[in-house]
Amino acid sequence: xxxxxxxxxxxxxxxxxxxxxxxxxxxxxxxxxxxxxxxxxxxxxxxxxxxxxxxxxxxxxxxxxxxxxxxxxxxxxxxxxxxxxxxxxxxxxxxxxxxxxxxxxxxxxxxxxxxxxxxxxxxxxxxxxxxxxxxxxxxxxxxxxxxxxxxxxxxxxxxxxxxxxxxxxxxxxxxxxxxxxxxxxxxxxxxxxxxxxxxxxxxxxxxxxxxxxxxxxxxxxxxxxxxxxxxxxxxxxxxxxxxxxxxxxxxxxxxxxxxxxxxxxxxxxxx
Numbered sequence: 567x568x569x570x571x572x573x574x575x576x577x578x579x580x581x582x583x584x585x586x587x588x589x590x591x592x593x594x595x596x597x598x599x600x601x602x603x604x605x606x607x608x609x610x611x612x613x614x615x616x617x618x619x620x621x622x623x624x625x626x627x628x629x630x631x632x633x634x635x636x637x638x639x640x641x642x643x644x645x646x647x648x649x650x651x652x653x654x655x656x657x658x659x660x661x662x663x664x665x666x667x668x669x670x671x672x673x674x675x676x677x678x679x680x681x682x683x684x685x686x687x688x689x690x691x692x693x694x695x696x697x698x699x700x701x702x703x704x705x706x707x708x709x710x711x712x713x714x715x716x717x718x719x720x721x722x723x724x725x726x727x728x729x730x731x732x733x734x735x736x737x738x739x740x741x742x743x744x745x746x747x748x749x750x751x752x753x754x755x756x757x758x759x760x761x762x763x764x765x766x767x768x769x770x771x772x773x774x775x776x777x778x779x780x781x782x783x784x785x786x787x788x789x790x791x792x793x794x795x796x797x798x799x800x801x802x803x804x805x806x807x808x809x810x811x812x813x814x815x816x817x818x819x820x821x822x823x824x825x826x827x828x829x830x831x832x833x834x835x836x837x
Contacts, residue, residue, distance in 0.1 A: 569774070575713060576697050576770040579723045580690050580763025586727035587759040590734020591751040594742055600735060602806045606817040608732035609803035613795045613818075614825020619725040620788040622829065623718050624692065628784030631777070638778075642785025649688060649786075650793045686758065688790030689726050690765020695783040696722035697766075698773045725829065729799075730759055736802070 593600055628639035696719040710720075734755035741751050773783040800818070807814015 569771075572697075572774070573767050573770065575715070576694055576766050577763045579697070579719065580693050580766035583689065583693060583723060583726045583730055584756055584759035584762050587730040587734035587737070588752040588756040590731045590736070591738040591748065591755045593735070594738055594751060595748045599739070599742070602814070603810060603817055605732065605735065606803045606807040606810065606814040607821040608735065609799050609806070610818040610821020611825045611828075612729035612732050612821075613799040613803070614822040614827075615725045615829055616729050616791050616795050616799070616825075618826050618829035619722055620692070620791040623721060624695065624784045624788035624791070627696075627698075627718060628781045628788065631780040631784065636781055636785075638781035639785035642782035642787075643789035645782075646688065646691075646786040646789025646791070647793045650790050650797065653688075654797065686761040687765040688787070688794060689729075689759075690762035691769040691783075692722055692787035692791055693719070693726060693762065694766035694769025694771075695773055695780075695787045697770050698780055698783065721829070726762070728828075733758070 625639070628642070629636055632639055697716060699716040699718070709715075737755050737758050738751045741754060746754075769783065769787070773779050803818045803821075804814060807817060810817065
């Protein structure tokens with residue numbers, strides 16, 4: 567399989583996760599709003615899936631790819647966390663009114679896309695790294711459209727796609743309050759995740775250059791994803807659940823449990 571074909575396959579996987587974000591706006595075609603209870607459950611589900619996929623998928627693969635002490639993977643974990651910390655600083659320092667989505671000139675669109683790139687890039691990196699075995703050898707693989715796709719790549723693509731649904735809903739809520747039409751809500755939800763296929767292609771290209779980069783790549787993606795869950799997904803869920811009995815913790819843990827259960831097949835295959 568040539569490099570161009572491999573990059574195209576990785577790009578398609580990243581594009582699938584971006585399109586999944588648009589599903590978060592679909593409920594608004596049928597209802598005015600989504601209850602806080604269900605929003606908390608969805609964020610819990612996304613958190614459970616992402617943590618499980620990171621720990622039992624990316625970290626285990628990083629350990630397997632390391633020789634001796636997993637120094638490269640540990641450095642990658644730290645670098646992934648650092649990326650998210652920098653992302654937070656950039657996002658907090660930049661105030662972008664969602665109404666700019668509707669009436670944005672070219673310069674505003676560039677600014678918005680830049681912010682979204684910082685936010686979505688770690689998820690794209692996780693997708694790209696999960697395809698790493700495609701460039702070397704594929705032991706645990708599934709056949710998709712004539713391609714032998716690493717099983718980890720399938721799970722990570724599905725996991726991030728599921729995670730993107732509540733993220734799309736979160737993006738759509740303020741747009742709904744401003745009277746944005748449902749089709750445009752879908753578009754802007756998808757637009758918010760378009761950096762993911764780009765990040766996936768870049769990450770895959772670099773880890774495909776040398777197997778020595780794999781432990782760092784797996785650690786980088788895992789560190790970024792777990793830290794994102796702890797600093798964004800869980801706080802977002804608890805913030806939405808402040809008006810629920812128990813502060814929404816019951817709904818959050820229920821979602822987490824289901825998310826972990828969904829990823830059990832990945833654990834069984836990796837062991």
